[in-house]
Amino acid sequence: MARAYRWTACVLGFLALAGCSSPQYSGYKCKPYTVRGHHYEPLSPQEAVGYVEEGVASHYHEGFLIFPGKTALGESLWFWSSSGAHKTLPLPCTVRVTNLQNGRSVVIRLNDRGPYIGDRVIDVTTPVAKKLGFYHQGLARVRVEVLSVGDGKWRIKTPRGYRQPTVYY
Template sequence: MRAFTAMLLPLLLTASAAAQEVEITDNPIAEIVQPDDAETEIGGGMASYYGNELAGNRTASGERFDPGQLTAAHRSLPFGSLVRVTNTLNGDSVVVRINDRGPFTHGRVIDVSTAAAREIGMHRSGTARVKLALLSND
């Protein structure tokens, strides 16, 4: 039985990961962000991400949550703000659009969508230490 379990476990983990795959649907942010956009560091801390179970729910901005969009929740930034989120562990970054309020867990500074979590390599761990930079195209 132990040998069977050892053989079956990797298959289950692979199937579970495949079931959680999210395809980035439409990325209008890529069309907005320009290389010469100014960035203002606004701190950092721990980030987490929204699970797929919240897909379709209304965000605080009124739009429906889509795990395939590059969006995020922040406590105070205005809706529509573009923020570069950089995983300090691996240096990967993604630009997200703020469309919700949160996170409401102590010690967290931002909740990103599933697609954004994949982009910066935090989809397996669930959390990551990040740096945040507000983008402006002045």
Template sequence: MLRSRGLFRGLAARAGVLAVATLALAACAETQFAAHTAKRVTGSADLPARGVYKVGKPYQIDGTWYYPKEEYDYREDGVASWYGADFHGKPTANGEVYDMNDLTAAHRTLPLPSVVRVTNLDNGRSLILRVNDRGPFAKNRIIDVSRRGAQLLGYEAKGTTRVRVEILPEESVALRDAMLGKGRGEGAVVTVSAPAAPAAAAPAVVVATPAPPPVMVQTAPPAPAPVVAATRPQAAVVGGAYVQAGAFSTMENARHLEFQLQDYGPTVIMPVQSGAATLYRVRIGPLADAGEAQRMLDRVRGAGYSDAVVVAD
């Protein structure tokens, strides 16, 4: 990492913080597939990190020049790695404190901080991360994520994976404007956090518009009429068994999964109230009997949706 080379020492300026948002990620206990983000406003006492907004000047590492810039249409495919205990508790390139259990990342040229979506191209998992550091500078890798990020994206043990990195322009610009608008003596921090890693493998993740965390139960409660994508025929839901592949706090993510499952049969999106939030459950069915449900489950899991389950209404 660049900070280990001393090029960003002195940038860890400490100042009063007005926090604008915290993105919180929670895994669904029923399917261990879905994830959501929640936004809250918090006082400076809640945030240990003190960061500033910066782009930075061109710099050289091992003979290669890098040119930081505001690039709000950035999208790139390449190899991701992750970094952990060796940097835990040390200052990042924009003056925050690195926590390997937060959902953050290091990038060679994007503004600090900015918000990106990282998709693991080997398993389809996707995660929103806050870029607050510089790196990586090895073997043409394009991003270095926190240890927690690597766990949720499913490649901690492997070490590296193929990813797609896309900046989220609206979130990144809003963060920039909020931080710069506070003047030279103030800053703002967006923190992305996740719960402790479960004993089982990390869940597949799709993250989108923030929403309150859903409360999930093992047996699905009665639901309103299903919502079906406009390009798909609507299945008659009269009870019976379903294969549920995911549950989401936003319709956008539910439709994304519904599109991925379109070759498996009639797919429905069933909304259900969970406290103050609406949860959108993506299901294949209804299926004729338990045998058909088991065959569909085996097929879906065999295609990589290992956390799919059979449910009945």
């Protein structure tokens, strides 16, 4: 009888661990969506590879992140994480964000949608804004370069030296 309990406990433990390891999405999240009456059509993974964009970056305010929120991928968003949000790049996506005013850059994983304010092209967490040197200003002109799209077996990397024409906002 004790053996059956141990076996059941082991099976339940493995199932719990397996549930923790799999993401809440498969492949890429790039379906069209609507926010506040505006329709957005994310790029396909193939279109996003090598994508370069320049525009205004903002950062999430810590007040929203005291308790973890959920990103568009269903992941927890903590105030100490290094991640970001973009309206039209497929999720998840790894990008290099460069502050055009001071040359600082950081590589982050995009796992959320937004920002939906004005001409902003990317929203980053507070640690990223601090690394890029615009935390106190709140906004900065940046360049966003896609390094890869997807995770694990779905990951597509941008070939070395390959860049699409820059999109300016």
